[in-house]
Amino acid sequence: MAKYLLLKHYRGAPAPVNNVPMDQWTPDEVSAHMQYMHDFAAKLKGTGEYVDGQALAPEGTFVRYDGEGRPPVTDGPFAETKDLIAGWMVIDVETYERAIELAGELSAAPGAGGKPIHEWLELRPFYGVSPTITE
Amino acid sequence: MDEVLLRTLTPSVIGILVRRGADFAAAEDAVQDALVEALRVWPDDPPRDPKGWLVTVAWRKFLDAVRADTSRRIREVRVEEEPEPGAVEAVDDTLQLYFLCAHPSLTPASAVALTLRAVGGLTTRQIAQAYLVPEATMAQRISRAKRTVSDVRFTQPGDVATVLRVLYLVFNEGYSGDVDLSAEAIRLTRLLAAKIHHEEIAGLLALMLLHHARRPARTGPDGALVPLAEQDRGLWDTRLITEGVEVLQAALARDRLGEFQAQAAIAALHADARTAEETDWVQIVEWYDELVRLTDSPVARLNRAVAVGEADGPRTGLAALAELDPGLPRHTAVAAYLHERDGDPVTAARLYAEAARSASSLPERDHLTRQAARLNDRLRG
Secondary structure, eight states, rough: OEEEEEHHHHHHHHOOSSSSOGSSSSSHHHHHHHHHHHHHHHHHHHTOOOOOEEOOSSSSSSOOOOSSSSSOOOOBOOOOOSEEEEEEEEEEEEOHHHHHHHHHHHOOOOOOOGGOOOOOOEEOOOOOOOOOOOO | OOOOHEEEHHHHHHHEEEEEEHHHHHHHHHHHHHHHHHHTTTTTSOOOSHHHHHHHHHHHHHHHHHHHHHHHHHHSOOSOOOOOOOOSSOOOOHHHHHHTTOTTTOOOHHHHHHHHIIOOOOOOOOOOOOTTTHHHHHHHHHHHHHHHHTOOOOOOOHHHHHHHHHHHHHHTOOEEEEEEEEHHHHHHHHHHHHHHOOHHHHHHHHHHHHHHHHHHHHTTTOBBBBGGGGGGGGGSOHHHHOOOOOHEEEHHHTOOOHHHHHHHHHHHHHHHOSSSSGGGGHHHHHHHHHHHHHHHOHHHHHHHHHHHHHHHHHHHHHHHHHOOOOTTTHHHHHHHHHHHHOOOOOHHHHHHHHHHHTTTHHHHHHHHHHHHHHHHHHHHO
C-alpha cells in the first residue's frame, strides 16, 4: 500500500473543462456535487482506502523567517496571483494505477449542467518505507 | 460497573484532595489510580460508600506518590480490603474545581480541556476525539494546563462569569466522535446550577436547553444547514423548550439581568413561535437592545440588525447594518439576506457568493453558495 495526496486547487491548476463558478449552478447541481464528494469519501472508507481529507478556506498567507529577533515576513493574505489549495484528501491504495483511477473519478464530480467538472487534481505520492523484501 | 456514577463522583473526590493540600495534577493522577482500582475491586466487592471509598483510596494513592522513592514499589501493592469510609466534608469541593479549571491563567482552549477532564470526568481519548487531535497531543495540553494551575490555592470564590464562558465554549463545540459536548456542557451546567443559585447560571442553562432543543431541525439529512425560518418545528424538542423557558422565567423573576438571560430570552421567543411568521420580532429587537447594552458586542449588534430587518422592514435593517464594521464575520451574509428581502436579488446573489468565499465553516460556505445559486437560477429563469 502506498499513500497519495490528492490536491484540489482554487487557482494555480489548469482550468477545468466545465469551468463555471459554483454560485452560477442551479441549487440541485450544487447538491448533486456535494453528494458526489460525500459518496466518494464514504466509498473509499468502505474499501479501506481513505486516510483523511479536509477543505481549506480560500485565504492563505505566505510566511518567511526574516532573521534573528525580527518578526516573520508575511505576504498576503490576499495573494491573488498565487497557487492556492482548496482542499486535500489522502488515500492509501495498492498501486499508482489505482491512485490515478480514483483521482480521475473525483475529477468527474458533476458540475454545471449536471456534467462532470473535469477538474485537474494534483496527485502526489508520499515518501514512505521501502517495500519489504522477503527471502 | 457504573461509569456514570464514577464520572459524577470524580470531580468532588479531586476537589477534596486538592483542599486537603494535594496539588491539582497529583490529585488528578491519584484519583485516576483510584478509579482503576475501583474498576478492579468493585464488581466483586461493591463498597457501601462509593465516594468515601474513592476518597480514601485516592488519598492513599496520593501519599504513595508523594513518597517518591518508594512510591513505585508501593503502588504495586494492591489494596486488599475495603478501606474505612473517609470523612467526607459537607463543603462542596466540586465548585472549587470549576473555578480552578476556568482559572484566568489558562487559555480558553486549555480551560475547556481541563474542565472536561476534571469536572466532566471524560477520558483524554474522548476529549481528543471530540477535538479531532491525536490523544498524545491532548494529553500534553492537559498536563500543561494542570501544571499552570498546580500552584493555585483557593482562599476565595472564583469568578462565575469565567466558568460560564468555559461551559458555553464546551457547548458550542457541538459534537463529533462518541462524545456529545453539547450534552456534556448541559450536564455540567445543571450540576453547577444545582450547587449555586445565580441568575446567569440559570440563564446559560436555559440558553443551552433552548438551543439544544432545536438541534434535530438545524441540519438536513445530507448535513446541510437549515436556516431557522425553514426548520421543521415539529422536530424541536418541546420537553427541553418547556424546561428552558421555566428555568429562564425563574431567573428573570429575580430581576438581575445578564447577557446569558438576554440571549436565552431571544431563543425562547424563537422557540415560542409555532411558525416563523408568528415570531415576535418586536420583542426580540428589545432583547437585542438589552444584549447590546450589556455586552456592547459587535456580534450582538449584527444579530440585532437582522431582527430589526424583520421587525421594521429590510431597509431599516440595512440602515442598522450600515453602522457596523463591514469586516465583522457574517456581515456580508446578513447584507445579502436583507437585500434579498428588500427585493434586490442581483445584489443579494453577488453578496451571497462573496460571503461564501469568506465563510468560516464548510456547512456555512455550502449554505451560502446554495443561496447564491438559488437566486442566480431564479434570475436566469
